[in-house]
Amino acid sequence: MPEALPIPLAQLTTLRVGAAPARMIDAPTREELIAALRDVWADPDEPWFVLGGGSNLLAGDEAFPGTVIRILTRGFEIVPGAPEGYVRVRVEAGQNWDELVAWSVAQGLSGIEAMSGIPGTVGAAPIQNVGAYGQEIVQTLVEVELIDEETGDVSTVPASELGLGPRTSVLKHHYGSVAPRSAVVLSLTLDLAHVGHEPRVVADPRLRSALALTPDQAASVSWIRETVLAIRASKGMVLDDADADTWSAGSFFNNPIVAESVARTLPETAPRWPLGRVDDGATVIPLAQWDGQLPPPQPVERTVKLSAAWLIENAGLPKGYALPRSRASLSTKHTLALTNRGGATAEEVAELARFVQSRVAAEFGIVLMPEPVLVGVQL
Template identity: 55%
Template sequence: MGVHTLAELTTFQVGGPIAALYEPQTHDHLVETLRELWSEGEEPLIIGGGSNLVAGDEGYDGPVVRIAHPGLEVVPAEPGRIVLRVSAGVVWDDLVAHTVSSGWSGLEALSGIPGSVGAAPIQNIGAYGQEVSAVLSAVELLDRYGEDPVWVSADELELGYRTSVLKRHRGEPAERDAVVLTVEFVLTDAAGLSAPIAYGQLAGALGVELGTQLPVADVRASVLALRASKGMVRDLSDRDTFSAGSFFTNPIVPLAAARSLPEDAPRWPVTPVAVEPTVIPLDHYTGELPGYAPTAAPELVKLSAAWLIEHAGISKGFRLPGSRAAISSKHTLALTNTGGATGDEVAALARFVQARVSAEFGVQLVPEPVLVGVEI
């Protein structure tokens, strides 16, 4: 197993040493490895492609299990539907490329996203008008205290904007302590046509109206070009791509807070949060509802984190004095390692961005990557 660092295992290339590295190459070997480590009282760090992880310079004082086992199965389904069961270790964009070459739609707008298939449901990845939640059917999980792997429906994952019950938030444990083994998708066979184009920038790049369907290969090519222009497609010759992609999620705030921003600040409506009903037993009802205000759920609005960063005075390519971590020269939403950056330098830059946006607009940006040994 040798000596490794988290820098070697992540696209950001920051992070200190680890105690041991395990890379099971089959489904059963992965299950066996995890069971053995857990039975020994170990708390292994589970990673896939390492594209959504920012690690500290002290590293991880424990074993790391890198999920990389291959496998793809087409499950019989009704005409027009393609059911795929894909091992968690498959490279995400390899899966997308395979579905596009087969003429199946549902994942084409998610082209170029780094990482592995197993990470996709954890964070409900999305881009250019598509989200995994739209085509995710079920996942096979190995629970931390479970005996055998279990299949659970997508509904049980409580998928939301870049989140699920499986995701660790800012270093905090996940609501469900489980490892993704296999992911089931339900795609569409529409004679090689894509899902309806649902994102304005992508529609503009393709020269079509929203809702148009095009050959899936054309959509993939356009998405890859858009992502590459923002430094979001891995390129070893381009330091802007040594990152964790979009570093902050787009904030979701009440409408009243959004109205305090300049008129040109981008904003998109979000489905209001449902209000839990108030239930009072009849023998306790006095005719009044203490502490209850009969108002509707607040209307929520999604803001553009990139716009907030730019208009807080942080430009592309910005870096703190002496730091080797920088804002991407192509996209303000990405923090990058320009060469030799440390986890502390990345964290310091992220905190600076947060402070500037908070001071200028009163909005707190939330990091999207999983944080290990760093505080932001």
């Protein structure tokens, strides 16, 4: 089990902040990853976390007092069992996500092309049900291979048992809460539709809208990938060493999901997307029970997803906003990204995040929750 010289997490995360941990282990193979985890878990008092691409992590300025295990496993293979018209692919957790997407598009496979340009590794995808422009990992995920902290056992878990929802799963450690299941992803399996390279009509209305396609307009998987990459680049969401707007953890806050009554308090211009079941208004009463009177209608409180970016901007925080003398700022391209303008500390990023939260809460009564994993940092 190769123990490595601890590297500052500022060198391993896209936000470019974070001190070196007390201990670091590199795990380039599945066997070494399993051995490292079991070794660390043998001491119940040993703090630990695993690190993939570092694209969804805000690490603190003080040294993490435990072990960081770097998941460096790579590779993917076609495996049997796919339904007709699909290709089943098993992928190691440490595989770079966008390299997988590029390969799938080159093979004429569909299902993850709209998630082009998302930084990080494959193992993170099911943890927060990664998605973009109408595609989510839940739509293609068959199963994941997990190792559980409690037992150290390795098991294959169907996607249906992961509680996949909007940027969440039973594996996700949300800010201020503990994941329902403490486990590490070793690999995952996807079913991707074999559609070839010719243009075809895009069925998903969200993807059509994002790409400005008409309902009957055709597009190839390669065109979709190229277009998504261009859109993401225009928002500073494709990693670029020369562009400080990409020195971020992507979208820093989750789009809040609130009761419909809360959404109604916002201005009409606030973007919103109804979720859950829509009542069709029909009431069915068996004839044997009909007394000539209709029962009073029961109120149905639906949930609504809001745009965190809209809330931030309309709380008076424009693109590029920074606190005085801070080296952290909102992206100049997209208000939902908190960026390191060069030499920022984790505390400067956290201070900006807290200020954004307070402004949105004061203006709209909604508390934004962070999307990245926070280690050694409090909001």
